[in-house]
Amino acid sequence: MVVVGAGSESYRKTLDFLEAGAKVLIVSRSFSSDIENLHKAGKVSLQKAEVEEAEAFIATLSPKPDLLVAATDNHRLNAQLIQHAKSAGCMVYAPDNPSISDFTLPALARVGDVRIAISTAGRSPAMARVLRQRIEKMVTEEDLLQIELQNHVREVLKRQIGDQKTRKKLLYKILRDSEVGRLLREGKLEEAQERATNIVSATGTAATQSSGGRIK
Numbered sequence: 001m002v003v004v005g006a007g008s009e010s011y012r013k014t015l016d017f018l019e020a021g022a023k024v025l026i027v028s029r030s031f032s033s034d035i036e037n038l039h040k041a042g043k044v045s046l047q048k049a050e051v052e053e054a055e056a057f058i059a060t061l062s063p064k065p066d067l068l069v070a071a072t073d074n075h076r077l078n079a080q081l082i083q084h085a086k087s088a089g090c091m092v093y094a095p096d097n098p099s100i101s102d103f104t105l106p107a108l109a110r111v112g113d114v115r116i117a118i119s120t121a122g123r124s125p126a127m128a129r130v131l132r133q134r135i136e137k138m139v140t141e142e143d144l145l146q147i148e149l150q151n152h153v154r155e156v157l158k159r160q161i162g163d164q165k166t167r168k169k170l171l172y173k174i175l176r177d178s179e180v181g182r183l184l185r186e187g188k189l190e191e192a193q194e195r196a197t198n199i200v201s202a203t204g205t206a207a208t209q210s211s212g213g214r215i216k
Contacts, residue, residue: 001069002069004078008032011034026044029048055084068091069094071096078094091103107129114144145189161200183195
């Protein structure tokens with residue numbers, strides 16, 4: 001696929017396509033540092049070029065890409081790129097104009113490993129972007145550490161607790177534990193993991209004693 005434009009919106013959409021396994025070529029007169037970093041990591045190819053005439057640019061593409069994304073800061077140029085790419089048989093997507101695109105993509109909030117999709121059904125890409133920014137500010141470092149902790153605890157539970165309902169109750173107990181929360185707010189993930197493991201072990205011991213030496 002080919003992405004024309006290398007600003008912040010181009011970068012965000014490129015990340016979406018990379019996660020889906022796409023091979024991406026980005027064409028622009030200049031590139032943001034984020035896109036340069038993707039290139040250095042071997043994740044995208046770059047072509048430095050000034051795209052002024054949409055029809056002429058599309059004609060230079062050989063073979064034609066399966067998908068062309070028009071993400072420049074020129075609304076008129078984006079529309080022209082979409083028009084000529086469609087005529088050349090490409091699927092097309094313009095972040096600033098979902099109505100002329102072959103599909104829509106939700107605005108995707110990214111914080112650590114968290115992904116939250118926001119869609120306005122194409123009615124307001126600008127508002128989807130605003131909501132994305134609000135959500136990204138809502139997700140805290142404590143939330144991200146809690147995700148790491150929960151992943152750790154799930155592995156411990158699989159080894160120590162056989163009953164699925166008990167495992168679920170323990171995950172929520174740890175999620176709501178005030179001491180665990182305090183440790184995570186202070187960035188003390190290892191100490192939070194130790195406390196969570198102790199909670200699991202105490203429950204496993206109690207279950208063993210109540211069942212006469214075996215965990216139900």
